[in-house]
Amino acid sequence: MIFAGQGRARFLGAVDGFETAVRAQDPDGAERAFQEMHQSLGEAGAQEIAEAAPRLAALLADVPPGPRGIVAVVVGACVERGADPGPCAPYVFVELAEALAEVGEFCERWQETGGGDFPDPEDGEAHAALFDRVGPEAALAWLSLPQWEMACVAMLNHPGVRTALDGSLRARLVRAVGVVEEASGHQFKCLKYGLLVLDDEPLVVLHRPTGTGYRMRMSGIGDNFQLHTLLADALVGGGHVPGRAPSAQEVAVCRDAPGQVHTTGSFNLMTPGGEWVWNEGTPADIPVVDGVRLLVLDPPAYERSWPSGRFFPGMTGDLVLERVLDAAETRYWLGGCVPAT
Structure with missing residues (x-):
């Protein structure tokens, strides 16, 4: 305990010294204080x-x-x-x-x-x-x-x-x-x-094979691999559309659990204009239509697998299904979409 207390005092003392040296434009003093600060950081x-x-x-x-x-x-x-x-x-x-x-x-x-x-x-x-x-x-x-x-x-x-x-x-x-x-x-x-990275961002998702639509909200999602898994959990795992649902562990590592777990894709992510939304990109790639990001899901063109997890391991991700769109809303959104190019 005495050693830990000394380490903590040493660190703040080094910060004091660094601050003083920088303000005084004393490069040698700043270098000495920085080295002391760096060495004592782990004990603070x-x-x-x-x-x-x-x-x-x-x-x-x-x-x-x-x-x-x-x-x-x-x-x-x-x-x-x-x-x-x-x-x-x-x-x-x-x-x-x-x-x-x-x-x-x-x-x-x-x-x-x-x-x-x-x-x-x-x-x-x-x-x-x-x-x-x-x-x-x-x-x-x-x-x-x-x-x-x-x-x-x-x-x-x-x-x-x-x-x-x-x-x-x-x-x-x-x-x-x-x-x-x-x-x-x-x-x-x-x-x-x-x-x-987007936070508290509305997202409309259209599942073209079933003609259904969903209003969602996403936060803290670093890339579209992570989004893909969370979409499959909400829609396939939630019983809304057919397909392969990710395991609980695959979903957990895309939210806040450490590590990565092998997963297989469930959809092709598409823009309303028929272009691919690449898993390697980010949710910011999804185009905004009428004030909301609009994503279309098609059946996967081929089987794709990857390590499921978070692009930023220190960032918590979330995707919430707020409501299922009614038939009229879904027709409206799908009416502006074109097939995949």
């Missing part, structure tokens, strides 16, 4: 973690670009250990936007200086040449993107953070990530999918 208790996270998040704008992403990762680690993400997330997302703007500059300079394959941001061997080629700020932004991805996913695992995130900022971040991916050829899938 819940109260110390809760106190440190918002202080470190508020400090991000004052931390130099090099270590800024690493400090954001520490904030994310504190959130994963129980700190309240609400006060932390706004600082993290603002700095992410700044980092993405710098990465856009990096992509332009990379092409202007000869182009070629973009470097792996997690490969430390070519960092010196990278700094010489595009400049330190642009290089540091590129190299820090995996760190910002980790920190942001830690925040986005929490529904309160997702619903509080300003819609225009969210859209701007998604566009910026898309631009970086297109320019560089590198995928930052966790970051993009996390920003695309």
Whole structure:
């Protein structure tokens, strides 16, 4: 108990020292305090973690670009250990936007200086040449993107953070990530999918073979593999349509249970325009029609199997069947749909 108490005091003391050094623009002091903070983080208790996270998040704008992403990762680690993400997330997302703007500059300079394959941001061997080629700020932004991805996913695992995130900022971040991916050829899938997660989102589902329709509501679903399993549970498992119902364990790992379980698909997910909604995509791919996302289910074209589970293991998913549509409503929705192309 004495050792644990000393560890907790050591961690907050290191946070104090880091905060003081950053405010004083003392890089050597900040480096020493950060190393102490990193080493003592594992010994810190819940109260110390809760106190440190918002202080470190508020400090991000004052931390130099090099270590800024690493400090954001520490904030994310504190959130994963129980700190309240609400006060932390706004600082993290603002700095992410700044980092993405710098990465856009990096992509332009990379092409202007000869182009070629973009470097792996997690490969430390070519960092010196990278700094010489595009400049330190642009290089540091590129190299820090995996760190910002980790920190942001830690925040986005929490529904309160997702619903509080300003819609225009969210859209701007998604566009910026898309631009970086297109320019560089590198995928930052966790970051993009996390920003695309929908909460309390209405969904109309039409089962074309039986001519039936369903009003649903989804939250915290990271990809369409997860959605597919939850749809099969609600509709096949609920006795509304024929087909293969997933097991209780297959469903549990798509909601909040740990791990993955092998599953087999029950439908083809389609847009009202007859195009496939790929399992590899997200529920945000489902088009909005008359103010609500509209999904059509066809029989599977062939048998598909995958490990059932959650794209974001720290994120709880949910799909609720609110009501069965009556025949007139279903005809209305199906009337605007075309067969699969």
